[in-house]
Amino acid sequence: MKCPRCTAHVTPLERACTTCGFSATTLHPLLGNQWIRLERITDAAHCLRLEDTRQTEVVLDDFERSFPQAFFATYLGAIPNDLSPAEVGFWLLNQGAFNTHSLHKRNDFGIVLVVDPSAKAVSISLGYAVEACFSERTLSKILHASGAHLSAGRYGKAIETACLSCARQLKRLAQSSQWTPDHNLSQGMGLEPLRGGHRPASHSRAGVSHDA
């Protein structure tokens, strides 16, 4: 793995980068050390149109239904000059509270896409559990495919491309099994599961516009 700041090689159990001294604690003065609530799509830069958002929601729904352990989150925003998207992705994945079934692993199965439209940079941060699924070459291909859409201003398409590419890559290393919906939760108690709002699997892109 590489340091988010200097991209130097990082070995396990290293508390800080031996080259630049980067660690999780170095970000606390800049971004804080509080848990933050983070949705799947955070468009702080207001890059996504409503149609893009709806379309991306469908894609993310499919991703989360296919991979119950994992999630794919996106952050679009202008990042301070002294930070890079990779550092922000590192911090988001460690400090963010996402909706996930895997409580004890939590964000280990998370993938965060950070886009800085002003700096024209994009990064993907991977949790410990999924980082082994992506080689450097694969990750580079995904980033460049997404970057091609970003450079054309197609932010929604860029997120969709990155998400689908990650899903394809994860499917290669995952085990498939039959999905059994969980109906244990009583319907009349007014409680919803953490991922209760997921719609059924999208059948086609035509269904994007009628359900948000």
Next chain:
Amino acid sequence: MKYRNPALLFIFAASLQAQDDPASGEILPLPRWSKEELQSFRDNMGGLNTTSVLPPGSSAPTDINELLLNPVTSGPRLDHHFNHFESQISPRLQPEGMRFFLPESILASPDNRQMVSKSGPTPLSSLHQVTPEFLASASLALPGEYLIDPNQLLSEMHQQEMVRFLEFHARDARIRLYVMVIPHDRRISDDTSLDAVASGALLKNDSCLLVFPLGEPWRARLFVSKGIHDQTSSAFLDETLQACLREAFQSSEEHDQLKRYAVHLSTRLFWLQKALGGRASTAGNSELAEVLAEKTSDPGVTSASMSVRVAWTIFVALLVMGFIGSLALWFRHYRKTKHRDRVWILAEPETLPRLGGAFTGGGGGMIRY
């Protein structure tokens, strides 16, 4: 010595005279045949070369006197085949040896002929005029020979079958049908006179001459006597030609095409004969008139059949493409349906934390776009 009978004395004297003549060195003259005798031979033999006894080709003698006087110099010679003198009887009794005694028309089996049949039309550049020898052979055919096949393109069986059919037609029809078979790569030019074919019999009776390139019925040309041509509508003749061609196209075998063409033409000639009644007369007619030129019979139906073939090809191609497309769509739908109710479970590896991160330790990458 006393001779009792003067007649016996005369015979004896004559025999002595005959014994003296060879001693003088003079060769006795061979008998010469008069024209009446020659005609009788021809009528009895049914043509010099119809049974393939004589060597084929243009070198066949045209006069029986010439045939009798001159030795045969062409054709297969047995000494060419038996050039060794091993006195083993059994090899000579093998079936292959019988080939030397059988005519070529029998040896060329129908299967072999089908093997050499071509797959497409002969290009125009490869079409050649029929040779003058061919026309000369055709003109030597007797009036009663309705099948004119100087090159012996038809096998023995097909030839006999066609001869029987044409003779059957001639027995009942006033308009005689003559069929001249030419090779597929030959054609008859427009300025070629066919008046002499079948010893000029075409001009003496109401006749119809079919010039049939074997294997290419669309280039068949039809000639009828001038008297019939003048009294028949061109539409009927045109339709006749097209109908015969359609009938020929029912088969892909060249001999069968000829047979179908001739049979249908025979039927049409009966219709024509009935329509004309007794009006058609050959008196004063001195030439043949072609029913339709190649341009009407060939490109019309051929292009029509080609267009039908192209349409079928396009239809089949579209059908196959549609089938493949449907299959692809179904497969895509099947995969979606199959994967709709499936989830993927990732392994949960135990990883050691890095850079102080609880859930990520720098995994990932970044680019600038």
